Amino acid sequence: MDRLQQITLEECDAAYGQWLSYGGQAPRYGGRLSRHVKDGNKGIERLKFDNSAVAMNLWNFLLTEEERLREARSAGKKLIGTMKDLGTLPVMVYAHPGLVAFYPDGAWWIPCLMDENDRLLEVADQLGVDGTFCPVRAMLAAFVTGDHFPAPDMLICSVGATCDDFSAIAQRVEGLGNPILWWELPHRRALGHDETGIELPGGACAAKDQIDFVKDEMTRIIRVMADTVGASVTDDMIVHGISEANKVRACLAELRLTIFTADIAPLPALELLVAEMMAIHFCSDRDEVLVVLSGLLELVQQRVAAGVGYLGPDSVRVFWINPVADLRVMNMLEECGGRICGTEYLFTHALDQIPTHIPPREALARMALADPMAGAAQDRARRICADIKRFGSEAVIISRIPGASHCALEGVVIKETIRSIFDIPVVEIEVPPVSDTFQASLRTRLSALIEIAKGQRKRK
Amino acid sequence: MTSAPSTERSRKKVIYSSPYIPAEWIAAHGLEPNRMACLSYDRSLFVSAPVNVEAGVCPYMRGFINQASSDTRVQAIILTTTCDQMRRGADLISLYSHIPCFLMHVPASWETSGVNRLFLRELERLGEFLVSLGGVKPQPDELAATMRTYDEKRKKLMAQQGMVSGKDFAQKLACFAETGNVTDGREQYVPGEKCIPVGFIGSPLTGNHFDLFDVFSEYGASVAFNATETGERVLPARFDLRRLKDEPMHVLAESYFSSFPDIGERPNNRIFMWMKDRVRDHHVRGVVLIRYMWCDKWHAEAQRFRESLSVPLLDIEIDGEQIGERTRNRIQAFMEGLR
Amino acid sequence: MACASHGSVVRGDSPAAYFQAQVSNSLDYIKLHKGHGARVVGIMCEYTPRELIMAAGGIPVCLCGGSGEMVEPAERVLPSNLCSLIKSTFGYSLEKSNPFLEMADLIVAETTCDGKKKMYELLGQQYPMHVLELPQKPDDPDAFAHWVRELMKLKIALEKRFSIVITDEKLRNAIRLMNRERKLKRGLAELMKCEVPPLTGRDLLDMKSLVACMPKDQLQYENALKTLPTRVQDTSAGQGVRVLLTGVPLPHGAERVMDIIEGHGGVVVCQENCSGIKPVLEDISEDAPDMIHAIAAKYFHLPCSVMTPNTKRMELLLQLSREYQAQCVIELVWRTCITYDVESACVKRLVEDEMNIPYLRIETDYAPSDSARIALRVQSLFETVSARGSSQESSLKGCCHD
Incomplete structure (x- = not known):
């Protein structure tokens, strides 16, 4: 069995040069990763990468998003900043050829990628939104500095069953002069005594009146979008949009399944995290993201067939809950002997197939309500447990997002639920955007988790 | 439909945390609304079966849940989605307590008729919950009478503003x-x-x-x-x-x-x-x-x-x-x- | 192409497009005629006899404020618990932002409600003003006689101010012009009697002119009367629950509630208010021997809530509800408008007991913060109407069984 090794940025550049000399065809956004360092993304110097050209495409695709947004604007397209719902609205927005959607929320990674040289967190501090808030506070600062994404033509944000810190930060964005179209996502409640529920993608259930309400909200968004940016999205367009989105989701689903069920990890945790993130708004190019992900899937399938991968078959299968603000921690997992075998990064609904047998607005409404954060923590925990069983995870990491209003209590519920069903170790860690001072303690905790899991393996 | 239970029967306390919960709605069902004023100082959640989590936990939510879950006269707890802490608090109550808990969705947005209707529907749903506790659904005139009473009381209360410290x-x-x-x-x-x-x-x-x-x-x-x-x-x-x-x-x-x-x-x-x-x-x-x-x-x-x-x-x-x-x-x- | 303020796109040469530019059209007209020596007379109520002003060579222009933005400046001087219409009108004067007001050679006002009456005192400190005392007992001959005298005084005041003699001929001419305008407006209003009206209530409201007897306006009314009945229906316009809207007027800029009603499933088939059909129902005889008397009579008949008792309004509502086949009545009351507010109890009784259709009273002001709540209540009203309609239909079906 061949063991792959992750490579440094320098090694990436060298490999890239070699790959080109062998006749490799780079996409238009391709190039040496180090050029992104010159653009300010110093944080990537400290990351370790998958050693394939396909992975380089993935990183290049991610790190050129801002350029794509500016190109789209120059080409006359309208930029819609969709906030918080993580996966549903971009499906609708991309249905129109004149619109591009992106999540300004993604700015939360900028401090990590730019190694804090962006000063976004400092600017957020000056605005009174300090470190006790979720790292998405970088988004507020990004709107102020205007240095990262172009100012969107329209902002749409979900509220209601959403976390407080995001809601508060988004409100500050509006308070600084950026009008927002707010739409209500109701808390996905338990069904009443005589209520018939409708099953949502992902297995949760919602009351019909809640779905109807969200469907009306989708209609309202479409109407306001037409008035604001002059782009009317029809139901036929949405049907097509759903179909295209489902292709991306299907590809990701296959990618995840292949990775999680492989004997040895064919792709590092970090690249998988980045790939999953592509689901929510296609990294501002719905067509190209499919090319990138398909390439990744093909690579992974080839590696699995060839028995090639990272670490070995004895690496501990870890289920990871919540995304990390500092991407280095994903590398750290593998350094400690763990591999990703199950993920729940707060947007699993963006990975499920959108129903196509029902009217498109209702399909989107069901998708929105399937958001794991929209319902009880127990619902989220149940789905996590189902996946733990499906993928055979041996340990669970709950990564708390510092300052996030939901994490403290949600973690308790999820942990208790997992422990009540499985006899596997569960650890909660907190990962700030730049975790330098915590590296040692994080490493210790991850290592301990791996050891405990291995120990339990021996006992079984 | 009979009116509210006689005063001889002891009224069960329905605790709520949010100003969006109409006390008169609870009272009109024959139950005792109570928005607790003093909360527990205990620093761990659920005194009886402590859940040790402090960082990131709002002291108000913690105090409220501890107080509510340890008061033997509490028949039910009503929370709202106006804040995430309370929303997750409802999750914890369902995990660690046997006290019936109702989580009411209070819309954050307010500018559309849809959310106004949603709030009305949530009130109706709350009413169904109150009935499940043994409350009695009030007739419109009974509700109106209770509302008038509360309105008068608030008027009397507000008349004292500025007259007292x-x-x-x-x-x-x-x-x-x-x-x-x-x-x-x-x-x-x-x-x-x-x-x-x-x-x-x-x-x-x-x-x-x-x-x-x-x-x-x-x-x-x-x-x-x-x-x-x-x-x-x-x-x-x-x-x-x-x-x-x-x-x-x-x-x-x-x-x-x-x-x-x-x-x-x-x-x-x-x-x-x-x-x-x-x-x-x-x-x-x-x-x-x-x-x-x-x-x-x-x-x-x-x-x-x-x-x-x-x-x-x-x-x-x-x-x-x-x-x-x-x-x-x-x-x-x-x-x-x-x- | 022009876009209607409420979102629909209209043809550039259509009456709708013309009236969307109403303010600028009126302004151009006023400037042109003022330049040729015409006098601009601001008016603020339907009790003001336009004929007298026109006979004096004046151009009557409506000055009623409909902008919520003008309320805040007004509240620096006026109490906040005053009708938005009054505050908005006054606010314009403080901000000097109503060009018609600034160009007015005279303002004619009436002692209708207390709020207006006292506001006019303040307005009169800045602009030349003539105040008519409106008696408020419509069935009292002495009250009417007083009204006639007030109009005589206005005639004299106009003659003196504008150095002109108001002859019978001029009066007759003015009556003829205004009758013509009223007839055209009645014709347009009557289009709403159709089962599926060719326009919405908002469309009709938009056609209410700021300037009396502007030739281009009248041309467009004629145009509309010719083209609308034969118009290929936009499937959404003109359909919905048939609403009789009564209560306070909706000046230009204050159409929010109309938009809410028609945006949530209703169509306002009849506007029984001063911005609707009420002032144009009655004409003045062109052959009347005493024209001042005839003018006074027509205007004195206007059933505003300041009148007591206001039985004519109840009769009118009953009549209109039948003619326009209203399925419900919505009464709009500007917050602190005491007269309409108190009278709404009678209207409610009339609608529910005699018309036997649902009634809804909406009390609001120019601030849009309660739009969502109003929309919900309107939707609930329409649901009630629909439910009644279904049960009536099924009971009718039941009746048809042999």
Whole structure:
């Protein structure tokens, strides 16, 4: 069995040069990763990468998003900043050829990628939104500095069953002069005594009146979008949009399944995290993201067939809950002997197939309500447990997002639920955007988790 | 349908945390509404089966849940989605407690008829929950009568504002929220000539923190208005008595939803305009933002209050404990700055 | 193409497009004629006899404020618990932002409600003003006689101010012109009697002119009367629950509630208010021997809530509800408008007991913060209407069984 090794940025550049000399065809956004360092993304110097050209495409695709947004604007397209719902609205927005959607929320990674040289967190501090808030506070600062994404033509944000810190930060964005179209996502409640529920993608259930309400909200968004940016999205367009989105989701689903069920990890945790993130708004190019992900899937399938991968078959299968603000921690997992075998990064609904047998607005409404954060923590925990069983995870990491209003209590519920069903170790860690001072303690905790899991393996 | 149970039968206490819950709706079902004023100081959640998590947990939520889950007279707990902490608190209650808990979705957005309808529907759903506890669904005229009673009481309560000290008024509000009773006014309060009027705004100010009024008084302030989440800001609008007979539920929903400005509504520009008016009308010279640790919604807007108000702002973070020395010093410095 | 303020796109040469530019059209007209020596007379109520002003060579222009933005400046002087219409009108004067007001050579006002009456005192300190005392007992001959005298005084005041003699011929001519305008407006209003009206209530409201007897306006009314009945129906326009809207007027800029009603499933088939059909129902005889008397009579008949008792309004509502086949009545009351507010109890009784259709009273002001609540109540009203309609239909079906 061949063991792959992750490579440094320098090694990436060298490999890239070699790959080109062998006749490799780079996409238009391709190039040496180090050029992104010159653009300010110093944080990537400290990351370790998958050693394939396909992975380089993935990183290049991610790190050129801002350029794509500016190109789209120059080409006359309208930029819609969709906030918080993580996966549903971009499906609708991309249905129109004149619109591009992106999540300004993604700015939360900028401090990590730019190694804090962006000063976004400092600017957020000056605005009174300090470190006790979720790292998405970088988004507020990004709107102020205007240095990262172009100012969107329209902002749409979900509220209601959403976390407080995001809601508060988004409100500050509006308070600084950026009008927002707010739409209500109701808390996905338990069904009443005589209520018939409708099953949502992902297995949760919602009351019909809640779905109807969200469907009306989708209609309202479409109407306001037409008035604001002059782009009317029809139901036929949405049907097509759903179909295209489902292709991306299907590809990701296959990618995840292949990775999680492989004997040895064919792709590092970090690249998988980045790939999953592509689901929510296609990294501002719905067509190209499919090319990138398909390439990744093909690579992974080839590696699995060839028995090639990272670490070995004895690496501990870890289920990871919540995304990390500092991407280095994903590398750290593998350094400690763990591999990703199950993920729940707060947007699993963006990975499920959108129903196509029902009217498109209702399909989107069901998708929105399937958001794991929209319902009880127990619902989220149940789905996590189902996946733990499906993928055979041996340990669970709950990564708390510092300052996030939901994490403290949600973690308790999820942990208790997992422990009540499985006899596997569960650890909660907190990962700030730049975790330098915590590296040692994080490493210790991850290592301990791996050891405990291995120990339990021996006992079984 | 029979009317409310006789007074001889002991009434079960239905605890709620949010000003969006209409007490009269609970009362009209024959149950006893109680918005607790004093909360537990215990630092772990669920005293009986402690869940040890402190970081990131709002002290108000913690105190509320601990108090509610340990009071033997509590028959049910009603929480709302107005904050994430309470929303997740409902998850914890269902995991660690046998007390029935109802989580009511209070829409954050307020500008569409859809969310107004949603709020009305949630009230109806709450009613179904109250019936499941043994309450009796009121007829429209019974509901209207209960609403009239509460409206009169609030009117009586508000008539005392300005006639009693800020602390006394806050205590009266708390008593009304807990028991539905309005205590009579004492002798008219006249702030000292040199007293500097200030206004409070922020998170719910519980009985645990009424000594803040004393501290401010000690340093020469009189609290002219209390716009915290337990203050007069969150009293519902007076009912339109002409519509009460025909559409009491609509009147109830309208008075409770979006009739008072709130920090968590989206957009929330109303509360800033409202505060400017209050500052002007009450001639206050300073505003005090009192917020719980981990309360993001108030915390995020501190700077915006500071920038939009024409008077200085003091931002106090409280953690559920007694007022510490540091806070006292800050209050003293603030008041000296106002002189 | 022009876009209607409420979102629909209209043809550039259509009456709708013309009236969307109403303010600029009126302004151009006024400037042109003022330049040729015409006098601009601001009016603020339907009790003001336009004929007298026109006979004096004046151009009557409506000055009623409909902008919520003008309320705040007004509140620096006026109490906040005053009707938005009054505050908005006054606010314009403080901000000097109503060009018609600034160009007015005279303002004619009436002692209708207390709020207006006292506001006029303040307005009169800045602009030349003539105030008519409106007696408020419509059935009292002495009250009417007083009204006639007030109009005589206005005639004299106009003659003196504008150095002109108001002859019978001029009066007759003015009556003829105004009758013509009223007839055209009645014709347009009557289009709403159709089962599926060719326009919405908002469309009709938009056609209410700011300037009396502007030739281009009248041309467009004629155009509309010719083209609308034969118009290929936009499937959404003109359909919905048939609403009789009564109560306070909706000046230009204050159409929010109309938009809410028609945006949530209703169509306002009849507007029984001063911005609707009420002032144009009655004409003045062109052959009347005493024209001042005839003018006074027509205007004195206007059933505003300031009148007591206001039985004519109840009769009118009953009549209109039948003619226009209203399925419900919505009464709009500007907050603190005491007269309409108190009278709404009678209207409610009339609608529910005699018309036997649902009634809804909406009390609001120019601030849009309660739009969502109003929309919900309107939707609930329409649901009630629909439910009644279904049960009536099924009971009718039941009746048809042999």
